[in-house]
């Protein structure tokens with residue numbers, strides 16, 4: 302498969318450590334994948350679904366204690382503790398290797414080691430990077446084969462180079478007390494033990510493409526961000542691309558695949574999905590910022606996905622998809638989740654594998670963080686640029702989170718550094734995507750709190766430096782909040798497809814075609830400039846969610862002040878200046 306010495310030596314070393322019975326090289330062929338699917342079904346690791354309704358689709362259930370990312374067990378193991386920074390958990394690399402090797406030792410006995418060569422980014426793209434994951438889980442092999450470009454071509458592209466990311470995954474016995482997701486940015490290495498949940502074990506995704514890559518990006522002058530990428534085509538056929546960072550389960554996949562409201566469709570607006578979770582961005586020869594999606598599939602949240610909210614995502618999951626922790630309808634061997642439709646199955650099995658009657662049960666059929674792993678090529682609106690290595694030029698960067706109050710529907714930063722400030726103060730209510738409490742507001746700068754592989758203060762600095770490099774070519778920076786609640790706790794803004802109305806204003810601002818009102822936090826639209834045509838939504842209600850409330854923002858500024866203390870003298874002076882300016886504006 303490969304004669305790359307650095308690869309062969311490492312595999313030999315890991316083999317000696319974990320002691321597999323057998324070693325299988327994943328070549329990316331359909332024959333090999335099909336044989337693995339059959340094997341996983343024979344052991345119960347996966348369930349083959351109704352092949353007429355869902356061709357090539359399978360169901361998998363993780364252990365009940367292993368259903369989300371585990372942030373308090375995720376570590377950045379840099380040699381100096383300071384380099385991991387105040388927002389990461391840190392372990393000394395020597396101690397971490399020892400602890401992890403002790404857990405991993407002999408854990409593949411009686412099992413097979415699968416060697417997965419994968420490329421993050423279209424193979425051969427100047428922005429792509431290569432990784433190798435060793436795993437003892439067929440589920441991981443099959444998911445990685447959807448989420449990344451996998452197979453022989455990766456070895457051919459790597460050649461003799463030592464520039465690749467090592468990933469060791471050991472399922473062990475899913476002991477939550479011994480679960481660790483450890484990153485060694487200085488060694489290009491990831492080790493994940495005692496989990497089988499996607500975000501913890503599909504090592505190309507959050508571990509490599511965000512934690513390791515953000516560190517590489519800092520050193521190499523590019524950016525790895527927790528962002529979707531989408532193209533907005535106007536009736537003249539012009540396409541503008543935007544990248545948007547929202548925390549996990551705050552609407553990236555939905556925005557990336559949105560269906561324009563009817564009036565917009567009739568006029569000829571189209572949305573093109575480039576990516577739904579991760580963007581790697583680099584300055585191009587023309588000086589603009591170009592983004593690729595390093596992934597090859599979507600690992601999306603199932604609950605809430607339906608024919609109305611996200612028909613494109615639903616269509617994407619109709620073939621070749623692996624569902625994880627959703628409910629199984631035994632009548633026709635299909636899948637169901639909360640929010641799919643109003644007809645939960647009667648004769649079903651819930652995500653825990655227990656008999657479940659959805660018509661009477663007060664328990665959920667699917668786990669709130671249940672997922673689909675679907676090939677990007679299935680997506681009806683996948684961008685023709687998706688598979689090209691050059692990337693797409695980004696006109697606007699959008700930050701956003703879940704805030705019941707305070708943050709308006711949309712606002713624009715005054716300039717790049719003010720935009721970096723807006724990203725750095727992002728706050729959002731926690732979701733089921735990570736273990737722990739749900740609905741608690743926490744600061745999540747650039748939606749990277751759980752994913753930045755180095756000191757967050759240095760990361761802010763890197764953003765500021767990117768702005769200096771990009772100069773007048775820098776994308777404009779915005780913030781959105783689809784999640785304002787009314788007094789009864791209902792979402793005020795209709796969201797989903799109607800978010801295009803906000804994107805339109807954003808594009809118009811980039812083109813210098815729309816007006817705005819200056820507020821203490823930045824530029825807010827004039828309510829009349831958001832197109833409400835065809836929507837049952839009053840201008841007054843819109844004004845309400847565009848309002849910047851001084852009392853709330855004064856409290857917010859205090860919260861930011863407190864949050865910024867964490868970074869000490871690593872807080873860039875530019876951001877300190879921005880906070881002072883905000884306070885002054887609020888007076």
Ligand SMILES: Nc1nc2c(ncn2[C@@H]2O[C@H](COP(=O)(O)OP(=O)(O)O)[C@@H](O)[C@H]2O)c(=O)[nH]1
Pocket residue numbers: 547548549550551552553554555556577601602604605606610783784792795796797800
């Ligand atoms: N109210 C509202 N909910 C949304 C919107 N977009 C997404 N959601 C919900 O937020 C959850 C997570 O969405 P998803 O796009 O999968 O988030 P991701 O994890 O960031 O990709 C789902 O339950 C969606 O239905 C929106 O515009 N408004």
Ligand SMILES: C=C(OP(=O)(O)O)C(=O)O
Pocket residue numbers: 369370499500501506507548549550553578600601602734735
């Ligand atoms: C893979 C994940 O992504 P997201 O929720 O951002 O889609 C995750 O959080 O585990």
Ligand SMILES: [Mn+2]
Pocket residue numbers: 550553554577578600601602
């Ligand atoms: Mn998503």
